[in-house]
Amino acid sequence: xxxxxxxxxxxxxxxxxxxxxxxxxxxxxxxxxxxxxxxxxxxxxxxxxxxxxxxxxxxxxxxxxxxxxxxxxxxxxxxxxxxxxxxxxxxxxxxxxxxxxxxxxxxxxxxxxxxxxxxxxxxxxxxxxxxxxxxxxxxxxxxxxxxxxxxxxxxxxxxxxxxxxxxxxxxxxxxxxxxxxxxxxxxxxxxxxxxxxxxxxxxxxxxxxxxxxxxxxxxxxxxxxxxxxxxxxxxxxxxxxxxxxxxxxxxxxxxxxx
Amino acid sequence: xxxxxxxxxxxxxxxxxxxxxxxxxxxxxxxxxxxxxxxxxxxxxxxxxxxxxxxxxxxxxxxxxxxxxxxxxxxxxxxxxxxxxxxxxxxxxxxxxxxxxxxxxxxxxxxxxxxxxxxxxxxxxxxxxxxxxxxxxxxxxxxxxxxxxxxxxxxxxxxxxxxxxxxxxxxxxxxxxxxxxxxxxxxxxxxxxxxxxxxxxxxxxxxxxxxxxxxxxxxxxxxxxxxxxxxxxxxxxxxxxxxxxxxxxxxxxxxxxxxxxxxxxxxxxxxxxxxxxxxxxxxxxxxxxxxxxxxxxxxxxxxxxxxxxxxxxxxxxxxxxxxxxxxxxxxxxxxxxxxxxxxxxxxxxxxxxxxxxxxxxxx
Numbered sequence: 328x329x330x331x332x333x334x335x336x337x338x339x340x341x342x343x344x345x346x347x348x349x350x351x352x353x354x355x356x357x358x359x360x361x362x363x364x365x366x367x368x369x370x371x372x373x374x375x376x377x378x379x380x381x382x383x384x385x386x387x388x389x390x391x392x393x394x395x396x397x398x399x400x401x402x403x404x405x406x407x408x409x410x411x412x413x414x415x416x417x418x419x420x421x422x423x424x425x426x427x428x429x430x431x432x433x434x435x436x437x438x439x440x441x442x443x444x445x446x447x448x449x450x451x452x453x454x455x456x457x458x459x460x461x462x463x464x465x466x467x468x469x470x471x472x473x474x475x476x477x478x479x480x481x482x483x484x485x486x487x488x489x490x491x492x493x494x495x496x497x498x499x500x501x502x503x504x505x506x507x508x509x510x511x512x513x514x515x516x517x518x519x520x521x522x523x524x525x526x527x528x529x530x531x532x533x534x535x536x537x538x539x540x541x542x543x544x545x546x547x548x549x550x551x552x553x554x555x556x557x558x559x560x561x562x563x564x565x566x567x568x569x570x571x572x573x574x575x576x577x578x579x580x581x582x583x584x585x
Numbered sequence: 586x587x588x589x590x591x592x593x594x595x596x597x598x599x600x601x602x603x604x605x606x607x608x609x610x611x612x613x614x615x616x617x618x619x620x621x622x623x624x625x626x627x628x629x630x631x632x633x634x635x636x637x638x639x640x641x642x643x644x645x646x647x648x649x650x651x652x653x654x655x656x657x658x659x660x661x662x663x664x665x666x667x668x669x670x671x672x673x674x675x676x677x678x679x680x681x682x683x684x685x686x687x688x689x690x691x692x693x694x695x696x697x698x699x700x701x702x703x704x705x706x707x708x709x710x711x712x713x714x715x716x717x718x719x720x721x722x723x724x725x726x727x728x729x730x731x732x733x734x735x736x737x738x739x740x741x742x743x744x745x746x747x748x749x750x751x752x753x754x755x756x757x758x759x760x761x762x763x764x765x766x767x768x769x770x771x772x773x774x775x776x777x778x779x780x781x782x783x784x785x786x787x788x789x790x791x792x793x794x795x796x797x798x799x800x801x802x803x804x805x806x807x808x809x810x811x812x813x814x815x816x817x818x819x820x821x822x823x824x825x826x827x828x829x830x831x832x833x834x835x836x837x838x839x840x841x842x843x844x845x846x847x848x849x850x851x852x853x854x855x856x857x858x859x860x861x862x863x864x865x866x867x868x869x870x871x872x873x874x875x876x877x878x879x880x881x882x883x884x885x886x887x888x889x890x891x892x893x894x895x896x897x898x899x900x901x902x903x904x905x906x907x908x909x910x911x912x913x914x915x916x917x918x919x920x921x922x923x924x925x926x927x928x929x930x931x932x933x934x935x936x937x938x939x940x941x942x943x944x945x946x947x948x
Binding site: 378380383408409410411415416418420425427436440485488489492 | 828832833834835836838842846851853
């Protein structure tokens, strides 16, 4: 239940502004891939083009080809909601639905897909919450509002909500940047477990985190403000952090810029 | 003095580090909190204050402003109390003189030597016309609001929103005249059609004449409350956090499913408030209904036959010819209208309050 993602010459625009240019990258199933790079280099834009969330913004569009197990997700005949169901996303800030209980949050995706039966929902909610390492903390208060949890718990709730619909790929856009170190650790542990089942792509500003959790790392950068972001180097995480082939990568990971 | 910049620099780094998720000793925030808060310290020793602590001012702008706001708040309460006392004092003698049952009698002749008047039919007509108006207006208003906030191109949305707001600025007497002189024609045709095909439903039964009916009044009312409900709910919908809308979309929701999952539940308290404001206007609407309704004094669910009356419309129609008892009777009816409005508002508050746990954490 994990699929390969291939990006070929992916270019994304915000209106007239070209945010990323000619990104070529293959993500293997059941791996964690980290996207790193300075602010504004287009990591998040690239991430959001993978599940077609980029085009939600007015004027935003994507060119090039993005395939999941060989199937073009930008094909005219492809249902965009199906793409997003297959490629789930966890956002930078925990965003549980404020009006819903913990339980309702987790099963929101299933309900959107027309699952009505209480027994199926119960089972799926428990499974997802267990996978997100949240079950023991919330099992006695599933009816309470999701927004009442702590930041780290909320983010794990959002992860549970994402994996409850059993996607193939999970995208994470700086999932720990709003969290304290302990919650961050909990989520990093979770990523290790989740990669048994899902292909995970994570954007992070924290290079230690990229080094800890990912199998492969892609380094994005820009020449100067206003230029499109490009993929500078993409390799095994160990190689990137010990012996990068491009000077710019080395400068970035050693903290010489960015 | 020399310490201040250093402190702020300290606070700055503390802030950035925290957003990066690194560990930072708890002392950092404490140090930030220590930074001088006082902004105006006399004594020429700099803002931080070099000398002894000055005494607090006993009569300053702070205290004066506090007194002013307190006076304003008290004044409102006093005015409300005065109005209430006046109304009750006027109403009680008329109610005493009433020879019929005020609650059940269907008729209004308080000016006779044996005054007879009852509030039942009027209160019923008020509630019926307002409820019907909301039933028509709320779905349309929410539809328009959702279109303006989430479907229309931004420029079109702003333009249309402005037009809707203009509709709210039309005086109610204009709506009333329009309803009576023009709109009653189409409504009469509609009523005849309803009567022909749906006459077996008591709501649309009867033998006519049709036109100056609860249906006409309610339709005119619906148009009048539409802009209030639309513009308020549009504001509420626009405030839905983008993060929640994206969360729904990322789960594979279509636009409508996203609205249902994220926008509508988030806006629920706001929608209720908007509907209540609309209902407030509908319940209190006077001249438009005085012009469009058929003015009868009976309790009937028939929507299309000439008839219907409301408390406010009755006050407008009957006040001119009322004697002392008549005016007292009208004032008593006004008190009942006030009570109805109060009950409606309390109910709405209770609905919002019941889901407090969810709406508060939403903020």
